[in-house]
Each structure stands twice: as C-alpha cells, then as structure tokens.
Amino acid sequence: MVILERDSLCFRFPEIHPSATLTVTFMRTLRVPDDGSTYPLPAGIDTFPMRHIEDYKDTVPVDWLNRGGVLLPMYQSEALWINFSSSYPMALKIAAGKVNAITGKGWSNELGDAPQNYVVVPTQPWLDGFKTSDDSVNQFVAVPLGHGAATAEEQVTGSAEFGGIQIIAFPLKREIYDREKAEELEFLEMPMFSRRECSESVPASMGLGLGGKIKQKIYEDDRAISDWETTGSRCFVHLVNSQAWQFITSEPVPHPPIPKYEYVRHGIPWFELYDDGASSVQGSETLSKLKTTSAFAATKPNDNMPIDIASTIVVNPNSIVKDGDY
Amino acid sequence: METLGQYIRKHRELLRQSDRSYSLRQVAERVGIKPTYLSKIERDDLAPPSEETLKKLAHELELDADVLLAMAGKVSADLRQIICSRPELFSALLRELKSVPDQAVLKIVREVTDGDW
Numbered sequence: 001m002v003i004l005e006r007d008s009l010c011f012r013f014p015e016i017h018p019s020a021t022l023t024v025t026f027m028r029t030l031r032v033p034d035d036g037s038t039y040p041l042p043a044g045i046d047t048f049p050m051r052h053i054e055d056y057k058d059t060v061p062v063d064w065l066n067r068g069g070v071l072l073p074m075y076q077s078e079a080l081w082i083n084f085s086s087s088y089p090m091a092l093k094i095a096a097g098k099v100n101a102i103t104g105k106g107w108s109n110e111l112g113d114a115p116q117n118y119v120v121v122p123t124q125p126w127l128d129g130f131k132t133s134d135d136s137v138n139q140f141v142a143v144p145l146g147h148g149a150a151t152a153e154e155q156v157t158g159s160a161e162f163g164g165i166q167i168i169a170f171p172l173k174r175e176i177y178d179r180e181k182a183e184e185l186e187f188l189e190m191p192m193f194s195r196r197e198c199s200e201s202v203p204a205s206m207g208l209g210l211g212g213k214i215k216q217k218i219y220e221d222d223r224a225i226s227d228w229e230t231t232g233s234r235c236f237v238h239l240v241n242s243q244a245w246q247f248i249t250s251e252p253v254p255h256p257p258i259p260k261y262e263y264v265r266h267g268i269p270w271f272e273l274y275d276d277g278a279s280s281v282q283g284s285e286t287l288s289k290l291k292t293t294s295a296f297a298a299t300k301p302n303d304n305m306p307i308d309i310a311s312t313i314v315v316n317p318n319s320i321v322k323d324g325d326y
Numbered sequence: 327m328e329t330l331g332q333y334i335r336k337h338r339e340l341l342r343q344s345d346r347s348y349s350l351r352q353v354a355e356r357v358g359i360k361p362t363y364l365s366k367i368e369r370d371d372l373a374p375p376s377e378e379t380l381k382k383l384a385h386e387l388e389l390d391a392d393v394l395l396a397m398a399g400k401v402s403a404d405l406r407q408i409i410c411s412r413p414e415l416f417s418a419l420l421r422e423l424k425s426v427p428d429q430a431v432l433k434i435v436r437e438v439t440d441g442d443w
Contacts, residue, residue: 002438009438014429054439068439098443162443235438316344 002235004070007047011090011169011233020171022086022121026050026072026237029128030263031079031141032212033304034294038136039214040270040312041081041128045258048072048080051249053238059248060238064205069164069236073245074142074206077293077303078257081128081140082165084121089172091221091228093118094127096140096208097153097162102131102218104156104286109232111170113225116218116281118170123219125273130210130290131218133283139211141293142239144204150296151207156286163207168234176227206239209293212304215272217280260307270309274316330397331370337387338368348387357382374398 003010005023013020027044050070053060060071074080084092091111093100098107103117111118119127129137130152143150146160154160172180242253258268294304328336342348354364359379366372374380377400384391395402401409409416423431 001432001435002440003432003435004438012432014432018428052436052438066441067443068441070438166443234440236440236443 002233004050004052007049009235013171016171016174016229017088017177020088022084022090022169024167025083027081027083028257029079029081030258030260031077032139032214033306034212034292035304035306037213037306039212040272040309041214041216042270043268044081044083049254056248064238067236069238071238071240071248073242073254074239075242075257076142076144078142079139079211081126083126084124086121089177090121091118091170092121093168095166097151097164098166099152099156101127102281102284104284107166109168111225111228116221119218120221128214128216130287131281131284132288134280135215135217136213137216138292139214140208141211142206143209143293145207148296150209150293152209152290153207155290163205164239165208165237168232170228170232173227173229204241204244206241210290211293217275217278220279220281264307270312272312272314274314329370330374331368333397334383334387335368337389341387353386356386377402
C-alpha cells in the first residue's frame with residue numbers, strides 16, 4: 001500500500017514485516033550548470049508538496065485520473081532529487097515518462113538484473129538523475145511535455161504520452177531478511193546527516209529531461225534478484241507546472257526554485273557520499289546518447305556558468321561527517 | 327518509561343556523535359531558544375515547551391513531531407482543528423480505533439490510488 005503522509009510517499013508492506021516501510025520524498029534543489037563539469041550533490045532546499053489526484057476531479061484531465069497517483073508542482077527547468085528512507089531493504093524502480101532512470105528502457109512492473117534496473121534502499125539513499133555514465137547521473141530537470149521533445153521520454157520513445165515519475169517498490173522477502181538479521185549482516189544505515197534542508201484552462205503536464213552532470217553511483221545489488229518479493233506497490237507522480245498547480249488545487253503558486261547566486265551567497269553546502277569504492281551499475285548507453293535540456297531551449301547567459309565548489313561535505317553511510325576538498 | 331527530556335537528549339547525543347553541530351548550544355541556537363532552556367528541557371526540569379518549539383526541535387533532530395508532542399501531552403494544532411471540525415465523528419472514530427492493532431488501522435488509512443498506466 002502507498003500512503004501520502006506529509007508530502008512523502010510511504011510504501012508500506014505490513015503483510016511482509018512490521019518495519020517494511022519505505023519513505024520517498026521529492027526534494028527541491030539547485031539546478032547544476034550544464035557546462036560539461038561533474039558537480040557534487042546539491043543540498044535539498046525544501047520538499048515538494050503532493051496531493052491526491054482524485055481530489056481534483058473537476059480540474060485534471062480524465063486520463064490523469066485513470067492513472068491515479070499524486071500531483072506535484074514544478075517550475076520549468078526546476079531540478080529535483082529523490083530521497084529514500086527505509087531500514088528494511090527495498091528494491092525500487094524509478095522511471096520518468098515510463099523510461100527507466102537507470103537503464104533507459106521502457107517501463108515494466110518487474111525487477112530485472114541484466115542489467116540491474118533498480119536501486120536498493122537503504123544502500124542507495126538518494127537519486128539525483130538519469131544514469132548516463134558509470135559514476136555520474138544527469139540531473140532530473142522539469143520540462144514541458146510535448147513542447148520540443150526535451151524529456152527523456154520523448155527522446156527515447158518519440159512520443160509525449162505519460163510524463164511524470166513512476167515508482168514501484170519491492171520489499172526483501174521476509175525469510176531472507178530474517179536470515180540476514182540472524183547472520184548479523186550489517187546493513188548500511190541511512191546517514192544521520194542526510195543532505196539537510198538547508199491562468200490556464202488545461203493543466204500543463206511536465207516530464208523530466210536531463211540537466212547537468214552530478215557525481216553519483218547506482219550501487220550494485222549484492223543479493224540475488226530472487227531475494228525480492230515479486231509483488232510491489234507502485235505510484236504515478238504527475239508533474240504539473242506551477243501555474244497549473246494553482247488552477248487545479250486553488251493553492252498558491254509554490255515559491256520559485258533557488259537561484260544559483262542565492263545558493264552560493266548563503267553558503268549552502270554540497271555533498272558527496274562516501275562509499276569506500278563500492279561498485280556501481282554501468283551507465284545506460286541509451287540514456288548517455290540523450291541530449292540535455294539546454295540543447296532544446298534558449299538558456300540565459302548565466303544559466304550554465306560554472307559554479308566554483310570550494311568544498312564538499314562527505315557523508316559516510318556510518319554517519320561520519322567530514323569536510324573534503326573538491 | 328522514557329521521558330520527553332530523556333528522549334530529546336538521547337537523539338541529540340546520537341546525532342552529535344557524528345556531527346558536532348548537534349551540541350546543546352548549537353541546536354538551541356538553530357531552534358531559537360537559550361541553551362540553558364534546552365538543557366532544562368532535556369533534564370525535565372521545566373514543563374514541556376510550546377508546540378512551535380517542539381516542532382522545531384523535532385525538525386532539527388529528525389524526529390516525528392507528533393511523537394514529541396504526544397510525549398509532551400500535546401496534540402498538534404492541525405489535528406485539533408481536524409477533530410474540532412467534526413467532533414462527534416472523529417471522537418467516535420478515535421475511541422473506536424483505540425485498541426485496534428496497527429495493521430488494521432493502516433487498512434483504513436487512505437491509499438494513493440493506482441490506475442492504468
């Protein structure tokens with residue numbers, strides 16, 4: 001079952017284990033420059049609000065209602081990262097416009113291991129973008145669906161049908177969990193220091209395109225694919241532009257994304273996940289061939305000016321936090 | 327049974343083991359209260375602080391605000407508003423659910439819909 005709790009999606013599997021609960025939160029963040037550099041992980045500024053889609057039957061298209069799920073507002077060119085939190089191991093597939101963010105393949109409701117098409121939580125605490133190379137991702141950036149083919153969906157499938165973000169979660173089988181516990185296998189815990197938060201008539205749907213590069217691995221699953229439950233819980237997150245959000249929900253337009261100069265001026269930190277050389281899933285060849293959003297729309301002169309990163313905060317899975325040079 | 331003060335101190339100290347910014351002084355500064363006041367809260371020397379302060383503490387220490395409020399014998403304003411908007415219905419509902427197991431309560435929680443996609 002999936003529950004919306006205070007702007008977080010909670011995937012609960014009480015039939016598997018009382019603690020089999022995964023929380024997924026979508027974080028507002030700085031859009032990193034698309035300048036060829038690879039940036040560290042930007043901080044989460046705030047969480048995006050979400051609402052049950054069926055509460056707005058009169059203001060959303062019927063096909064959105066048929067998909068179910070939740071609504072989330074984003075500004076055009078705004079960036080997000082996805083925060084995962086669970087002490088019980090979960091395998092999680094994430095797609096944008098039904099294009100898998102790890103492999104670039106089309107959507108399916110099953111896990112796959114050749115290549116691995118999912119992330120494992122809590123080993124993987126965050127996902128910032130599309131897996132375009134072995135040790136980096138291209139940031140998730142919101143772009144209008146069906147206007148210039150900038151979304152990953154349009155570039156991969158040639159159509160602008162779905163947009164949004166799709167998630168399906170599978171808990172570890174209870175017997176595997178109990179066995180691992182008995183063997184006192186130490187799971188990596190979520191870091192304590194988790195990238196702190198430092199008028200239209202037709203709703204405009206948004207999809208995700210590729211922004212600048214961010215250093216991030218997708219960790220290989222060290223369990224067998226048969227260790228995971230085969231029935232998961234899933235959710236469709238509809239992305240709407242901020243004006244459409246106001247029209248649909250009658251709530252105020254969300255505050256605009258943080259500009260680069262504000263991020264720098266306030267000294268908001270950058271992060272890096274210390275992983276002791278843990279191996280990463282290979283980058284997707286399909287995704288690596290996609291164009292970034294700046295290839296589709298005129299950008300302001302300052303949009304992709306490099307940012308000078310003085311230092312990063314290294315977040316250790318065992319919660320040891322230290323300053324590092326970048 | 328663990329008191330509110332013990333609970334707050336335990337979690338702050340846990341965070342402090344890996345991040346020195348969770349010292350009593352720095353947490354108090356970020357929450358907007360005096361370190362001596364936070365110290366007294368942690369020692370249960372004073373009555374629990376206001377709802378606003380408890381929520382700030384919960385946010386700062388990555389704790390559930392409702393849990394902290396409950397330990398302080400309070401109910402958050404939004405929950406009060408929900409109950410007061412339909413007092414008979416929600417009072418009856420809560421009394422009815424008083425002894426129901428967690429798993430059964432979760433079954434009546436509103437789920438995010440899943441459709442055809």
